[in-house]
Amino acid sequence: MTTQQLVSEIKKKKSFLCIGLDVDLNKIPQHLLKEEDPIFAFNKAIIDATHHLCVAYKPNTAFYEAYGLKGWRALEKTINYINEKHPEIFTIADAKRGDIGNTSTMYAKAFFDDLAFDSVTVAPYMGKDSVEPFLAFENKHTILLALTSNQGAFDFQTKEVDGKELYKQVLETSKNWTNSHNLMYVVGATKTEFLSEIRTIIPKSFLLVPGVGAQGGNLEDVCEHGMNENIGLLINSSRGIIYASNDTNFAKSAAEKAKELQKSMEIILNKKSQG
Amino acid sequence: MTTQQLVSEIKKKKSFLCIGLDVDLNKIPQHLLKEEDPIFAFNKAIIDATHHLCVAYKPNTAFYEAYGLKGWRALEKTINYINEKHPEIFTIADAKRGDIGNTSTMYAKAFFDDLAFDSVTVAPYMGKDSVEPFLAFENKHTILLALTSNQGAFDFQTKEVDGKELYKQVLETSKNWTNSHNLMYVVGATKTEFLSEIRTIIPKSFLLVPGVGAQGGNLEDVCEHGMNENIGLLINSSRGIIYASNDTNFAKSAAEKAKELQKSMEIILNKKSQG
Numbered sequence: 001m002t003t004q005q006l007v008s009e010i011k012k013k014k015s016f017l018c019i020g021l022d023v024d025l026n027k028i029p030q031h032l033l034k035e036e037d038p039i040f041a042f043n044k045a046i047i048d049a050t051h052h053l054c055v056a057y058k059p060n061t062a063f064y065e066a067y068g069l070k071g072w073r074a075l076e077k078t079i080n081y082i083n084e085k086h087p088e089i090f091t092i093a094d095a096k097r098g099d100i101g102n103t104s105t106m107y108a109k110a111f112f113d114d115l116a117f118d119s120v121t122v123a124p125y126m127g128k129d130s131v132e133p134f135l136a137f138e139n140k141h142t143i144l145l146a147l148t149s150n151q152g153a154f155d156f157q158t159k160e161v162d163g164k165e166l167y168k169q170v171l172e173t174s175k176n177w178t179n180s181h182n183l184m185y186v187v188g189a190t191k192t193e194f195l196s197e198i199r200t201i202i203p204k205s206f207l208l209v210p211g212v213g214a215q216g217g218n219l220e221d222v223c224e225h226g227m228n229e230n231i232g233l234l235i236n237s238s239r240g241i242i243y244a245s246n247d248t249n250f251a252k253s254a255a256e257k258a259k260e261l262q263k264s265m266e267i268i269l270n271k272k273s274q275g
Numbered sequence: 276m277t278t279q280q281l282v283s284e285i286k287k288k289k290s291f292l293c294i295g296l297d298v299d300l301n302k303i304p305q306h307l308l309k310e311e312d313p314i315f316a317f318n319k320a321i322i323d324a325t326h327h328l329c330v331a332y333k334p335n336t337a338f339y340e341a342y343g344l345k346g347w348r349a350l351e352k353t354i355n356y357i358n359e360k361h362p363e364i365f366t367i368a369d370a371k372r373g374d375i376g377n378t379s380t381m382y383a384k385a386f387f388d389d390l391a392f393d394s395v396t397v398a399p400y401m402g403k404d405s406v407e408p409f410l411a412f413e414n415k416h417t418i419l420l421a422l423t424s425n426q427g428a429f430d431f432q433t434k435e436v437d438g439k440e441l442y443k444q445v446l447e448t449s450k451n452w453t454n455s456h457n458l459m460y461v462v463g464a465t466k467t468e469f470l471s472e473i474r475t476i477i478p479k480s481f482l483l484v485p486g487v488g489a490q491g492g493n494l495e496d497v498c499e500h501g502m503n504e505n506i507g508l509l510i511n512s513s514r515g516i517i518y519a520s521n522d523t524n525f526a527k528s529a530a531e532k533a534k535e536l537q538k539s540m541e542i543i544l545n546k547k548s549q550g
């Protein structure tokens with residue numbers, strides 16, 4: 001999917017919501033455990049109930065790998081289901097991969113070719129030659145960790161490197177990598193005060209913003225400081241939506257929570273188009 | 276496996292060799308492609324031929340994920356085969372994972388519980404709360420990326436942070452994390468000149484050292500600067516061993532290459548025990 005197609009979908013759906021499909025068998029409605037594939041059954045119900053309210057789905061691979069082969073199979077079924085039923089939806093493999101060159105190519109093949117995701121999250125620690133193999137895939141997007149939403153972000157990411165915080169060095173440096181037009185960035189919503197400065201470095205890039213809701217980030221603040229002329233934001237919510245309830249009506253509850261966020265986004269988008 | 280058990284195995288086998296099981300279907304002997312599971316067939320032959328010469332096996336997960344479900348199944352069969360036939364061998368899931376707390380716990384379950392690896396490689400960018408969930412597993416080992424063997428290591432890892440290179444900050448900081456006794460570190464053999472300084476920061480920790488052989492690192496140099504009283508080194512070789520030849524004698528060729536390295540290690544260990 002091209003960035004322009006994503007922007008069009010955002011404008012059409014009046015939503016820049018990404019729903020995180022982080023399926024924990026201890027948290028899903030217990031009646032689903034009788035299904036042959038409870039993880040996929042849960043995802044399918046969530047997707048059926050919410051696809052008109054969001055523009056992206058983001059399964060975090062950890063939640064699938066934890067269940068071994070059956071988890072990986074559920075991930076495969078989930079991405080195939082989205083791609084077949086809702087090809088207009090942007091898909092993110094939240095995998096936080098990264099390795100030396102030839103090995104990163106294998107990861108890129110795993111997520112872009114084998115599983116046919118539109119994008120994958122990648123960690124920057126190993127530098128240019130660990131990220132460029134992902135960037136080589138045209139119309140696929142590499143979402144680089146810049147400033148994450150957790151407390152540990154302050155251990156290294158915000159430390160000063162040559163007079164500038166590490167996450168800013170990551171932003172600056174990555175702009176010079178081959179095919180950097182295929183880059184997006186992860187910036188946590190718990191750190192909205194950083195967003196304006198981030199926008200001076202990467203004014204045009206899309207940001208994937210986790211941490212709204214369960215982790216305490218505020219939607220209006222994120223949009224005020226992070227939105228650009230192309231919208232440029234994908235706001236992720238996982239637990240706040242998919243675990244809105246855990247009875248037989250879980251999918252309806254999830255849709256209600258997604259609708260609340262979509263409505264807030266619609267108001268913000270309308271204001272912006274008038275402003 | 277405890278660190279002490281690993282040290283005993285090193286002394287018994289006179290080897291601190293780790294063999295990287297990075298299976299690329301384009302590189303393995305083509306007669307194996309007729310097998311039901313060519314990846315596992317290749318690994319089984321390599322393991323049968325080399326288990327007495329090495330103390331660790333390290334499959335890199337990228338090479339398995341690239342083949343989707345059948346790749347993940349081959350990874351599962353490989354780790355189960357090693358654990359059943361050679362439980363004394365230290366196993367490393369070279370996965371370079373790391374995520375926010377509850378998600379890292381899912382990765383730790385994937386590799387320590389579901390797949391029963393002894394250790395997993397983890398990226399430090401997201402800080403303390405992304406690594407400690409791995410460290411919570413007793414007698415399991417978290418191998419943190421410090422200074423990697425690729426060119427991109429110079430993009431961020433060697434940049435100065437508060438007057439000290441980032442990789443040194445990672446070493447220093449991680450020492451204070453809960454259960455840091457379960458930490459080991461990745462330090463590339465292509466940067467032996469850094470090893471002496473690294474040893475002043477983490478004198479006791481085990482180092483996983485990739486980059487000997489194919490990437491140009493020198494075994495004697497690594498040992499001179501990196502060995503400690505517990506040996507403290509696992510030297511990895513992947514391509515140089517497993518792709519030593521690609522005819523029907525590939526396993527024998529791999530064993531010969533492994534034997535060469537083991538012999539060099541034996542000489543170094545003998546010198547050390549006399550010295």
